[in-house]
Each structure stands twice: as structure tokens, then as C-alpha cells.
Amino acid sequence: MDFDTLHALGKTELHCHLDGSLSLSCIRQLAKMINRPLPASDDTLRQLVQAPADSENLADYLKTFDFVAPLLQTKKALQLAAFDVVAQAAEENVRYIEIRFAPAFSISGGLSLSEATEAVIEGLHQAMTKFDIVAKALVCGMRQLPNADNQAMFRANAALLGNGLVGGDFAGNEADFPTSVCAPAIKTAQALGVPLTFHAGECHCPQNIAEAIFLGIPRIGHATACFDQPDLIQKIVQTHTTIELCLTSNLQTKAARSLDKFPYQALKAAGAAITINTDNRTVSNTTLTHEYELYQTYFKTTAADFLAFNLNGINAAFISEPAKQTLRNRLQQDYAAFL
Numbered sequence: 001m002d003f004d005t006l007h008a009l010g011k012t013e014l015h016c017h018l019d020g021s022l023s024l025s026c027i028r029q030l031a032k033m034i035n036r037p038l039p040a041s042d043d044t045l046r047q048l049v050q051a052p053a054d055s056e057n058l059a060d061y062l063k064t065f066d067f068v069a070p071l072l073q074t075k076k077a078l079q080l081a082a083f084d085v086v087a088q089a090a091e092e093n094v095r096y097i098e099i100r101f102a103p104a105f106s107i108s109g110g111l112s113l114s115e116a117t118e119a120v121i122e123g124l125h126q127a128m129t130k131f132d133i134v135a136k137a138l139v140c141g142m143r144q145l146p147n148a149d150n151q152a153m154f155r156a157n158a159a160l161l162g163n164g165l166v167g168g169d170f171a172g173n174e175a176d177f178p179t180s181v182c183a184p185a186i187k188t189a190q191a192l193g194v195p196l197t198f199h200a201g202e203c204h205c206p207q208n209i210a211e212a213i214f215l216g217i218p219r220i221g222h223a224t225a226c227f228d229q230p231d232l233i234q235k236i237v238q239t240h241t242t243i244e245l246c247l248t249s250n251l252q253t254k255a256a257r258s259l260d261k262f263p264y265q266a267l268k269a270a271g272a273a274i275t276i277n278t279d280n281r282t283v284s285n286t287t288l289t290h291e292y293e294l295y296q297t298y299f300k301t302t303a304a305d306f307l308a309f310n311l312n313g314i315n316a317a318f319i320s321e322p323a324k325q326t327l328r329n330r331l332q333q334d335y336a337a338f339l
């Protein structure tokens, strides 16, 4: 399929970070609101908000997020940001998206942990009235924060579940804060009834994936380190764990040092429920269409595969069964001409 066809295909995206996906025009608008000077040239600005070409690991990649954090400290800014990311997704025919962000990184201007989320949800709702897309929010605990902070965040946000917020995640510094360290906050989120996904396996550490599955987490972001672990892949399949693959991001963080160390083929061959995601549109300088193009080029992924991955995404989405059925019907229509 050519790029225009891939662009036109209906899509779903489970793994997209708000702060890593702001368009340059949105970044300029938010910077203006706080009188923060930015380089006049888009090329120069892009260099500041994209992961450096010489990133050696996840820690290098994550440093890029420091640039936008000061821009996301008011209700208005979070609303505009959420609207902006949904608009980008809708433009490339994403029918369902879950957008994640860390409330703890948006409270230095005086917002509470739940006010930050309410503002994101407001932006998602505004975008849904304008574009043909369903957009929901996930709140991220951060691995490097104390469990008490992540527990407070989930407690503050649990009441928003069902009102635009559909679940939670843990992101951040996986190399120094393995899954076991986060277990108390994971258990708190689960006890509060927060459906969870979880970043694991970005640091050559299959154990972090295994522990997340053991803790009963049904979706794993990345899971890259399973590529040479057949027993772990079997566990993923047996437990019906859905994997949120993020190819470009993995090459940048060196979670996968080359394409043959990316777990797509092994997971697909084993029958695992995989999905395709951007992770961070701006930081990774990608779009979901571009990710599809990479899979098609490198792995010969077909329209039937893309439909199956989208349906995996809907099955694992943190929404009601009737809402899922509507989206499944929509995707079946979208792909009918290509199968």
C-alpha cells in the first residue's frame, strides 16, 4: 500500500504520550501564553523537542521531555495540548485513541492532581465534538517518584474514571526503578479499580515484563526485551496480555539495537495480541501512518494484519463492550476495500 492508502486506513492507538506529542504550532502557542521565548525557525525548535539522534538509552530519550513540561502547567494549556494531539490523530484517521500523561508533572503552577486530568479530559471532549474520533485519557504514575506520590495521584484521579479517564500507566526511568519497586503503587491503583497498562522491557530487562504480568497487568507498553525469551512470549500469549509496540521509539532508546532485535516477528508468530503505536509523535518524530509504513517495509505487514492489530487494540481498550462493538464495526468497514 502506498503512503496515502496507509494514511487513509482507519487506526486505533493505545500508547501515545501527551507531552511527547505536541505539534510545533501548539508548543509555540503554549510558550506564548507564558512569555517563553522560542527559536523563530521550526527546524531549530524541532531539534529541541525531538529525541537526540545520538540517544544511547531511555534516560537520554526522556531528557527531551523537560523542554515541554513548563508549558503544561495550567488548565488552558493542558486543554489545548489534549485538543492538539487528538487533532493530529484524527487527521490520520485514528478512530480510537488513549492519550496518557503524568499529572504529577503538571502541578507546579498550582493545579491539583485531579484538576490537571480534568483539563486534559476537557480538551479531549472538545476535540471529539470537532473530529470523528473517540479519545480517552490515561494517567501515568512515574517509576522514579516515591510510591506514596503515585498512590496519591491514583487516589486523586480514581473518581474521574468513566468520565473521560479510562485507566492508568507507569512510565519513566525503568533502568533504575524496576517493576518490583513500583508494586505498592500498582496494587493501590488496582485496588481503586484503575485499569492498568505498564511500560516494561525498554531496558533489556525481561524480568520487568514478567513481573508486570505476574501482578495482573493486562497490557504492556513496549515489552521489547521479550524478543529472545520464548517462555516469556508464551506467558504473554497464555495470559492474553496485549502488547503496545512502539518501533521508532525503541530504535531511538536502543531498547531494540536493530530491527531483528524488535519482538514483532516473534510475538506475531506466537499469536500474541499486538498493537502498533507512536509512543511520542514529536519526541520520536513520527506519526501512526509512518509507523505503519515502517512495518510494511520491514516486516511485510498486510492490510489484514493491520486490521487484526487494530481489533486487538479495541479488545484491550479500557472502554465498554458496546463502545468497542461500534468501533469494531467501523474498522471492519474501513478495511473492507483492502482485504
Ligand SMILES: O=c1[nH]cnc2c1ncn2[C@H]1C[C@H](O)[C@@H](CO)O1
Pocket: 017, 018, 019, 020, 058, 062, 065, 100, 101, 102, 105, 140, 171, 172, 173, 199, 202, 249, 279, 280
Ligand atoms: O517510552 C517511554 N518510556 C518510559 N517513559 C516514557 C516514555 N515515553 C514517555 N515517557 C514518560 C515521559 C513523560 O513525561 C511521561 C508522561 O507522559 O512518560
Ligand SMILES: [Zn+2]
Pocket: 015, 017, 171, 199, 221, 279
Ligand atoms: Zn510510552
